[in-house]
Amino acid sequence: MAPKASRPPLSRERVLAAAVALVDGHGLAALTMRRLAVDLGVEAMSLYYHLPDKETLLDGVAETVVDEVVAAVGPPVGEDWKAVLRRQFLTARDVMLRHPWAPGLLGTRRSVPAGVFLYYEQILGTLIGGGFTYRLAHRALHAFGSMPLGFAQEVFSPATAGGSMDVEDTEESLAAMAEAMPHLTAMVAAELHAETDPTLGWCDSQVEFEFTLDLLLDGLDRLRA
Amino acid sequence: MAPKASRPPLSRERVLAAAVALVDGHGLAALTMRRLAVDLGVEAMSLYYHLPDKETLLDGVAETVVDEVVAAVGPPVGEDWKAVLRRQFLTARDVMLRHPWAPGLLGTRRSVPAGVFLYYEQILGTLIGGGFTYRLAHRALHAFGSMPLGFAQEVFSPATAGGSMDVEDTEESLAAMAEAMPHLTAMVAAELHAETDPTLGWCDSQVEFEFTLDLLLDGLDRLRA
DNA sequence: AGGGCCAACCTTACCTCGTAAGGTAACCAT
DNA sequence: ATGGTTACCTTACGAGGTAAGGTTGGCCCT
Numbered sequence: 001m002a003p004k005a006s007r008p009p010l011s012r013e014r015v016l017a018a019a020v021a022l023v024d025g026h027g028l029a030a031l032t033m034r035r036l037a038v039d040l041g042v043e044a045m046s047l048y049y050h051l052p053d054k055e056t057l058l059d060g061v062a063e064t065v066v067d068e069v070v071a072a073v074g075p076p077v078g079e080d081w082k083a084v085l086r087r088q089f090l091t092a093r094d095v096m097l098r099h100p101w102a103p104g105l106l107g108t109r110r111s112v113p114a115g116v117f118l119y120y121e122q123i124l125g126t127l128i129g130g131g132f133t134y135r136l137a138h139r140a141l142h143a144f145g146s147m148p149l150g151f152a153q154e155v156f157s158p159a160t161a162g163g164s165m166d167v168e169d170t171e172e173s174l175a176a177m178a179e180a181m182p183h184l185t186a187m188v189a190a191e192l193h194a195e196t197d198p199t200l201g202w203c204d205s206q207v208e209f210e211f212t213l214d215l216l217l218d219g220l221d222r223l224r225a
Numbered sequence: 226m227a228p229k230a231s232r233p234p235l236s237r238e239r240v241l242a243a244a245v246a247l248v249d250g251h252g253l254a255a256l257t258m259r260r261l262a263v264d265l266g267v268e269a270m271s272l273y274y275h276l277p278d279k280e281t282l283l284d285g286v287a288e289t290v291v292d293e294v295v296a297a298v299g300p301p302v303g304e305d306w307k308a309v310l311r312r313q314f315l316t317a318r319d320v321m322l323r324h325p326w327a328p329g330l331l332g333t334r335r336s337v338p339a340g341v342f343l344y345y346e347q348i349l350g351t352l353i354g355g356g357f358t359y360r361l362a363h364r365a366l367h368a369f370g371s372m373p374l375g376f377a378q379e380v381f382s383p384a385t386a387g388g389s390m391d392v393e394d395t396e397e398s399l400a401a402m403a404e405a406m407p408h409l410t411a412m413v414a415a416e417l418h419a420e421t422d423p424t425l426g427w428c429d430s431q432v433e434f435e436f437t438l439d440l441l442l443d444g445l446d447r448l449r450a
Numbered sequence: 451a452g453g454g455c456c457a458a459c460c461t462t463a464c465c466t467c468g469t470a471a472g473g474t475a476a477c478c479a480t
Numbered sequence: 481a482t483g484g485t486t487a488c489c490t491t492a493c494g495a496g497g498t499a500a501g502g503t504t505g506g507c508c509c510t
Contacts, residue, residue, distance in 0.1 A: 116381070117406060183353055
């Protein structure tokens, strides 16, 4: 009687896949060597046979998401450079929404995942094909920032689950806030009312993402040689 | 004989100041409770009398840099909204350049430092005063991203000290790279030659920052009601 | 003067984590 | 069989965050 149904042997790929799954489900902080080993039905030190250390593991996880984005984006299709990039960036965003921890991870990596270079080469090709000089294309890449990877700079996290706004001091302190920050208060009021349009709620980042993207694309279009 | 010249007693402020100094000098990873305590001539557990835990410490450090930025930026001066914001954001950048670790820290915080709200209120006031609708101003704030705080989204760190590009494979692999990524190679070549203009070197981020900033400001100006 | 109080700091100890060092069992070719 | 290789495990250490409780000096009140 075979004692174990014998799980498939470990491998770098299997480890990385498990790591991504772990982080997707429980957040970056949950990714420890021991916990990951448990998920794989293995002892912690066994992971070191396939990866030198945790930094490398994190690099691998970063590489994995980047590759997933690049794969989803695919090659440029169409004529108009603006439409091509717009579609690609929005596709990247679809993938990134499934890995909300990825921006934070990428920010901590010291090396750039290999796939990024090929991806940027391809974007650059689209820009050049669209009539950009190398100089303007270069600046465009910088201006895009992380949009090719599907996220805009959201410095402050969405304050995920419960917390930020407690229901404690709703009375006078709210009034005090309104007095100290009249414009913000007015903006919130104005924007909350105008919810008949294609907005998914207060500060729907999809709309904001597209707005910023189009702002950049149109601005660059105007500067194009 | 007084055994110790008696250092001033600890306080939240002194602890935070020491933490910022530590991180400025040795990086975020060096900020441990024990090390920070040593810098303050104190035992680690003494810090817990002034701060509940490390997360709160990090929140405090984030708050400290934000406050430093806001203080440096000061109130809006001048008439033209565009000039006002431009100057303010560039001032913020000057401060941020002294704390290159700050973007990464802010990205990990769950709560938004209090000073940010007042700062954004002030920016919003400038926009409204400049003829923006609340709707457009709202989107402008999102489009600015982290620029008000002085940094653009630099997803991939500058690969600080030695490492990224080893001198190992300079011959054929470089040629292979050039073949795989013709546009990137051409761009590097083109941009390296054109170094007679006000650029501090390859990918000088000051120039890129200003370019992106102006791209956004001009784009918004055109959309203004 | 003496007793109580409390702020500020310290001592010990526990648990989690990353990982160095070395062991072991199965398999494979000679 | 025998030596080697592959894939995994056992043990152990040191760093780091922090819970629990101890110590000390100054201040106030009577």
